[in-house]
Amino acid sequence: MELIFEKTVAGRRGFRVSKSDVDAPTALPLKYSRTSPLPFPEVTELDCVRHYTQLSQMNFSVDTHFYPLGSCTMKYNPRFTESLAASTGFVDLHPLLPQLRQGERYTQGALQVLYDMERWLTEITGMDAFTMQPLAGAHGELTGVMIIAAYHKAKGNKKKYIIIPDSAHGTNPASAAIAGFETLSIPTDDRGLMDMDILKAHMNEEVAAVMLTCPNTLGLFNSDIDKIAALVHDVDGLMYYDGANLNALLGKCRPGDVGFDVIHVNLHKTFSAPHGGGGPGAGPVGVKASLVPYLPVSRVVQNKDGIFHLDYRYPQSIGYIASFYGNFGVILKAYAYILLLGKAGLMETSSHSVLNANYMQHQLQSILPAAYPRSCLHECVLSAKDLLAQDVHAIDIAKYLIDQGFHPPTIYFPLIVKEAMMIEPTECESKEMMDRFIHAVENAVSLAASHPQALKDCPQTTPISRPDEGKAARELKANFFNSCDAKT
C-alpha cells in the first residue's frame, strides 16, 4: 500500500490550528530557527482517516482473529476498560500536579488507583509491597535486578552472577547484563525443568539471584521451586520471578509463598491491557519486606486522614526508574479488569486458561509431539521437528495457519525446543475455535507429507506474501527519506 508520504499533494492540509489571538510578539532569532524543510505529508483529514483505517484492516488482531501467541497471553481486552481509560477525569491530569505543595489533593482519584493496585497485586502474588512504575515486563526485570543489586550492596555482599535457565525469555539475561551482572545459563533437564545438579554445581557465594519464569516458558510448573529457593537463599541470593506467565497461577499459587523475593507482573498479559501492536505495557514490581527499602521512588502512601500522597523519603531507594508513576492509562485498564473479575473471576481465569491449553496439547500432540509430554499449565509447546524430513519448518505451518484465518502460535521460542510451536489459547477462546485451529494444524501436517510446496507458498490470502528479511537487514531502509528509491 502507498505510504502516507506518497499521498502528499503540496498545499493540502489535514488540520488547522487556531488563529493567534495575541499580538505578534518578538520573533525568534534566525540563528535558533528551523531553516531545513519539514517533509511531513500534505494530506486532508479524509486522506488520513482512509489511510490509517485501511492500514488497520491489514492487521490480524484479537478483535478479528484467534491469536494463540504463546507467552503473550492474547486474551480478550474488554471494551469498558478502554472507555474508562479515555474518560477525561484521568486523561487530562498533568503528572507534576501531585509534586506541587498540597498538590496531591488534586489527584486523589489517580493516586488511589495506584495505591489499590499495589495492594491488590501484593495480595495476588503474596509479596509485601509493589511499585507500579515499571513500564513493561523487561523494565520490571531491570528494576527488580537493580533492587537486588542495591540489596547486596547494602549488605556488603560481593555478588557477580545471576543464574538463568536456558529456557528463559531473552529479556531475562539482557536485563541482568544491563544492570551489571554476569549471567550463568542452566540447561533444562528431560522433565523440562531446570537441571538441579547443574544448578547446585553453579551455586556459590557470588550468585546474586536466580531468575525464573514460573510456570516456565514450556508451560511447566517447577515443583522443585522450594528446593531451588533454599539453595539460593543459602548463599544469600535472591529469587526473581518473571511474571509473564502469571495467568496460570491466579489463586493457585503465589510466588511470594514459595520463596520468590522479587517479582514483576505484566498487566498487558495477565490483566488484559491490550498490546497495541507492541506496547504500551506495564510491569509493576513486587518485593518481600527485606527489599522494600530499595523500591524506586516515588511511593504512594496514605495518611491517617485517608489522603494519598507521594513519598520520596527513602534513602536506600534505587531512585527514579521512569519519569513518573508508571503507564497510568494501562494500569487503569488492569484496575477495572480486576475490579470486574474479583477474586472468583481471577481464579477461574487460571483454571480455564490451563484447561484450554491442555486440551490443545492433548489434541495436537498426536500430530505434532509435545516438547515435554506431560500436562502443562496455560500454554503448551510442540515441536515440528518431525516435518524437517519433508523440509517443512515450523514457520511453514505458521504461514499456512495465517491463510486459514488464525494468527500463528509463537515459533522458535523457547530456543531449546527444535522447531518450537508455543500455543497459548487463553481462557477467552471457545472449544469450537480451538477445534477449528486443531483441524487446521492437522491439515497442515498432512499437506507437509502430501504436498509440502503448498505450505512453502503460504500465505496467499494476505496483502503480501513472505517478505525478504535478509534484504531488509542488508539494505536497511528504515526511513522513507533515505529509501525513496525503493518505492513500488
Add this chain to the structure above:
Amino acid sequence: MELIFEKTVAGRRGFRVSKSDVDAPTALPLKYSRTSPLPFPEVTELDCVRHYTQLSQMNFSVDTHFYPLGSCTMKYNPRFTESLAASTGFVDLHPLLPQLRQGERYTQGALQVLYDMERWLTEITGMDAFTMQPLAGAHGELTGVMIIAAYHKAKGNKKKYIIIPDSAHGTNPASAAIAGFETLSIPTDDRGLMDMDILKAHMNEEVAAVMLTCPNTLGLFNSDIDKIAALVHDVDGLMYYDGANLNALLGKCRPGDVGFDVIHVNLHKTFSAPHGGGGPGAGPVGVKASLVPYLPVSRVVQNKDGIFHLDYRYPQSIGYIASFYGNFGVILKAYAYILLLGKAGLMETSSHSVLNANYMQHQLQSILPAAYPRSCLHECVLSAKDLLAQDVHAIDIAKYLIDQGFHPPTIYFPLIVKEAMMIEPTECESKEMMDRFIHAVENAVSLAASHPQALKDCPQTTPISRPDEGKAARELKANFFNSCDAKT
C-alpha cells in the same frame, strides 16, 4: 458469513447485569409473564466484538472508499463532531426534562443548540423560521406538506393537487400523497428542467403547491424559478423546496430569496452528519412568515432574560410530528460542522462540490454522454444507454467499479434518464481520486466493447457476487427464525 445466531452455544454469556441489591419483591403474576423462549444468541463479548468488527469490514464506506453516490452527498464526516456528540453533557439528557416546570433550566445548553441551529439555517436558506424536529428528509417533506395543508385550510382554500416534476425523488410524491393530496407529475423538457407550458396547463385554483428540488436531481439549476413561483403564488399555491441538493447553493442562492415558501434541509447530507448505513438523519423544515403559525410544536424560544424554553402555545400549529425535538445527536454534529466551517467555509463547500462535479462530467461525457450536456452544479447525470447495444447496463458498470475499489454512483435515478448514472463527488474528494475513478469508467466502457462478459461477472473481489434479488422477494426470508432452512 455466519449469523450471530449460528455462533450460539447454550450457556454462553456476553454481558452480565448487576446483581440485585434489593430484597426480592412480589413476583409478577404468571398471566402477565413471558412463557415463550427468547432465542437471542448466546455468545461471549469477544464473539460479539469479532462478529460485528468483521461485519463492518464487509462494508464500503466513506472512511474506506470513494463514494460518489449521487443525491446522497457522501462527504467526509469530521471525527470531532462524533466525539462531541458522544460527550456526556448531552447524551445523558432525558428529553422530558425541559417539559417539567422550570425544567428548561436543566437543559439550557441543548436548547441553545436547537435555537442557534434554527437561526443559522434560517439565514443560510433565507427563510423566516425553522423547526428542527423532522427526523429525515422525507419526514421534513411530510411536515412541510402538512404545514401547506394547514395554511390552505386556515384560509379556506379548497386545494387538491401538488405538482411535482417527473425528475423528483420518490419521497416527494409519497409525502404529498400521505398528507392527503393528489400529485400531478410534470415532464422534464429538453433543457432538463420542468416543462413550463405543461406546468402552465396544469396550474389551477386547486393546486396547493409545487415541490421542487433545486438544483434538481439532474444537478441543474432552474433559472425559471421565479417565473414558476409567480405562477404558483398567483393561485395562492405554495413553493416547496426539497433541500437534498442544498450543498450546491450555500452562499450562492437562498431558496427563500427566489420564491420558496417551505423548505427542508438534510443535515445528513449538506451538513455532514454521517449516514450510518441508512440513518439516522435530520430534516429540519423552514418556512416563510405567513406559515410560521403552522409550524409543529414544541418551538424553542428565548426569554428577555436569555433563558431558552419550549413553547407549545401555538393554536394553529400542526401539532406534534415527532416524539421530541428532532434527532438531537445528529443536529449537534451539524452544529459543530457549521461552527467550524463558518460563512466562508460553507461558501467554499458549494464552489468546490460544483467544480468537482463539472470536472467529472467533462472528463466522462466523452465516454458516457451526459443526460443534459450543460454545466451542472454539485452532481452530474450520465447515461450508459449506448452500451445497451452490447447488452451492457449501468449496473454492470457499477459492479465493475466495485472491483476497482470505488462505490458506484447512484444508478437508474432519476427515472427519466435511461441507464442513468448519477455522480456526486462532493467537495471532499481530490482530483487524483476523481481521475482514478474516471480512468476506471473508461476501462469499463472499453471492456463493454471488447469483452462485455467481464463486466457481467463483476464483482469478483467482494465477499459475495451478485445476489438473486428475485429469490429474496419471492421467498421472503427476513427473519432468521423463519428461514433457518435456508442456512448455508
Add this chain to the structure above:
Amino acid sequence: MNPYIANTDADVQKMLEVLGMSCVDDLFLDIKKEHAPRSFDLPEGYSEYEVVSRINQLAGKNSSNLVLFIGGGYYDHYIPAAVSSLISRGEFLTAYTPYQPECSQGTLQALYEFQSLICALTDMEIANASLYDGGTALYEAMMMAIRITGRHRIIMDGGVSPIYRKIIRSYTNNLDIEFLETPVIHGQSCRPDIQKLLDEKTAAVILQNPNFFGAVDDFSDIVAMTHRHGALTISSVYPVSLGLLKTPGDMGVDIVTGEGQSLGLPLNFGGPYLGFMATRKKYARKMPGRIVGQTVDRQGRRCFVNTLQAREQHIRREKATSNICTNEALCAIQAAIFMSLLGPEGMKDLARLNFEKAEFTRQTLARIPGVEVKKSAPTFNEFTVRLDRDAHEVVEAMIQKGFVAGFPLGRYYPEMNDYMIMAVTEKRTRSEILQFAKHLEDVMQD
C-alpha cells in the same frame, strides 16, 4: 476556510483549464444576479479546538448528573461499552443505505440480525429494518391497518402515550380517519369501553403495554374481540420489558411497534431513537420501511439484500406504503449489538432487575405520608403515584436535591395535577432509592 476540501489552488487551476473556464463562479451562471443571497450572515469559522471548547461550555449548561426516576417511555439504562465502541466503527458509520449489496453485506447482515432479534423479542414473524421513532412507528402501524382492512375507524386505548396520540392526531388531521378514544384510567385497558366502540367499521384497536401509566396487561382477550369484528390489534411495547412480560405475539397482536431507545441507545435529549415494527408474514407486503431479506449469490452463498422494495417510495412513489427513505439503520444495528451481547439470560436478568428495583421503590414510597402508590394493576419498572399536592411542585423541589422524581401527569392531563409517573431502572442502586425516599419524605413534609 474549509479544512475538508481537498482541492489546492493548483488543483482548481488544472480543473478550470480542463473546463476552459477562468473562475469557479462561471459554473454558477444559471443563477441570475437577482437570485444572489440577500444576506448570508453566519459565524466566522473556528478551529476544531475552539468549537470543542464552545460546545463543551454548552454541555456544561445541562444538568447531566441528576439521578433519574423519570421515564415516560424513555429510560436511563446502562449501555455496555462494547456497544458504543462497535457502533462507532467508521465502516458502519459512514456507509449509505445498502443499495449495492456486494459491498454492503456488513450493514445488510447486521440489519437482518436486528429484524430477527425483534421478531424473537416480540414473538412476531417479520420485522422491518427500523422507522424513525416509537411515535411515528405507531402512526405507520395505524396507516398499515387501514390499508389492510380498508376501514377508516380507529379505537385508541386510554393507556397509549399522550405523546404518541398527539403525533397520530397531527398526521391524520387531513385524512378522513375517525378516532374513538376510551377514557384515560391508570389501570389496565377497560374491556367494556373497547367492546362498546368495536364494530365492522373498525380498522384497528391501538394499545400499549405497559401502558403510559405503567400498568401491565395481557391483551389476549381484546385481540380475540377485535378479530371477531375483522379488525386488527396494534400494540406499542417497551422492548426491555419483554424479557419478563408476556409477548404481543403470544397475545395474538397483529402489528407490534415500539421505541427502541432502551435497547442500547442513549437518551440523547430525544434522539436519534429507534422505531421498530413487527407483524405477521401475511402482512409483510403492506408493511412500511425497509426490509432486509436473505437470498443467495451466483455461487449459491447466502447473502442479504433490501427486498420487497416495490412497497417503497423510490419505486412506488405516491402509491408507496410510506414515504420513509432514510431511517434509523445505525440505531438498529446498535440495538442488534445490544441484544446479541445480552443474550437471552442477560435480557431476562435485565428485565427482572428493573422489575425488582421498581417494586422495591414502590414499597418504599408507599410508607411516605402524602404519597399514594397506585396498585390497581401489576407494573413493570414504572408506576403512577398520587401526591397530596401538585406533582409539578414536588418534582421541582426534588430536582434541587439532585433527583428527577418523575413525570407529572398534569403536563398532558390537566385533571391529574397531583399525579406523577416514576420509572426505576437497573441503574438505580438501593442507596439511591433510599436517599431518594428520604428526600421525598422531607419535601412532602414541608
Add this chain to the structure above:
Amino acid sequence: MNPYIANTDADVQKMLEVLGMSCVDDLFLDIKKEHAPRSFDLPEGYSEYEVVSRINQLAGKNSSNLVLFIGGGYYDHYIPAAVSSLISRGEFLTAYTPYQPECSQGTLQALYEFQSLICALTDMEIANASLYDGGTALYEAMMMAIRITGRHRIIMDGGVSPIYRKIIRSYTNNLDIEFLETPVIHGQSCRPDIQKLLDEKTAAVILQNPNFFGAVDDFSDIVAMTHRHGALTISSVYPVSLGLLKTPGDMGVDIVTGEGQSLGLPLNFGGPYLGFMATRKKYARKMPGRIVGQTVDRQGRRCFVNTLQAREQHIRREKATSNICTNEALCAIQAAIFMSLLGPEGMKDLARLNFEKAEFTRQTLARIPGVEVKKSAPTFNEFTVRLDRDAHEVVEAMIQKGFVAGFPLGRYYPEMNDYMIMAVTEKRTRSEILQFAKHLEDVMQD
C-alpha cells in the same frame, strides 16, 4: 464469575473427558498442597456498570478542569479528534508485536511511517520504533554512546531535566560510568564549563533543547567541540518545538531522543508516553529498540518487517543493545497519525502559536510587581520566572483560583525556591492569560 470465559459447563465436561480427567484441579497437581496460596483476599467481582460508576467516582476526585500553565517537559496540547478515533480501532489496539509480517502490515507500515516522520522532524537519518519514555530514551542514548565510543565518561549539561538526570543516575549506579555535570543555570549551556570537562575519555555530552528552564540554544559549536575529542553529542528535544527551532540534525547532533507526549498523546497522569530516538545511519546497528525496515515480498511488492533483530534481546540475550521488548508501539502510531494530520504547515503553525502565546504571557507577566521574567536567553513555550517569595506558596494560592501557575523549581533545586517554570501552549486563550495575570497580580499583592 468471569464474563470473559467462553467455556460453558458442558464445554468443560467435554474437554475433561477428552483429557480423561474428572476435574480441572487435576491439571494443577504439579503445585503441591503446601504451595497453595496462604491467602487470596480480593474484592468481590462487580458488574460493568458498577465498576464504571466506582471509577467515575474516582475520576471525580481529580481536578481535571484546572487551567494549566505547567509543563516541565509534558504539555497540555490539543489532540485532534481524528487521532483518538483512529488509534482506538481494535485492529491496532489488540494486535501484538508484529512477529508475523504478512498479517501485521498495518502496524509495521504505520511504525515505518512513524520512524520516517521522526527523522523528518529531527533531520536525522534513522529512528527506532519507540522506547518507553523521554527519560529512559535518554538513558538508552547514553548507553549507546558508551557502546559506540568504548569510553565511560559522560558530561551532563546543567540544562537537562532533573527527572531525566535522576533516571540516568539510578540506572548507572552499578556500572562504572563517570558523570561530570556542568553547573545549573537558567540560560543556555555554558560552553567554557563543557570545554573544561571534555577530553579523550569523554563518551558523550548530554544536552537538552529547549532546556529544562526553557532556554533555546544552538548546539552546533558544542557538537564541533565534542567531535574534536572523538566524543558524541546527545540531545533531548521537545518535538513540537521543532516546528520552529533549529533541528538537532542541523546542529550535527549524533543521537537525538525525546518525549513524544506532545505529539498527540494525552497527559494521562504520566503515561503511557512515548520515548523516541534517532541517530546517524552508521550507528543503526548500535541502536536499541525495534526498527521497522522496508523490503519486498516474493512478488517484489514493497513491504515492511522488524529488522536488525540481531541487536535485540530475543536473539542476542545478554549481549543485546537493550533489554526492551514491549515498547510504546501504539503511542508511536498515535504520534504518526498526529504528525501526518498536521502536516508541515500545521506543525509550523502549532509551534509558532505556542511561541507567540508564551511571548505574550512573558510580556504580560513582566509588568506584575514581584514577578521577574528571566530573559537571559530566547525561549519557546516555557520560561523561568523569579518571584519575590516562595514559588510553592504562589502556585498553591493560584490553584485555588483554578490555575496551575507553573512548576516551582525548588522541588528539584532547593536553592531555587523562589523560581518557577511556566509553560504556555496553543490551548491558552488570550482571555485565560489575562485572567491569569490578574489573579497572579492579586496573589503577589497579598
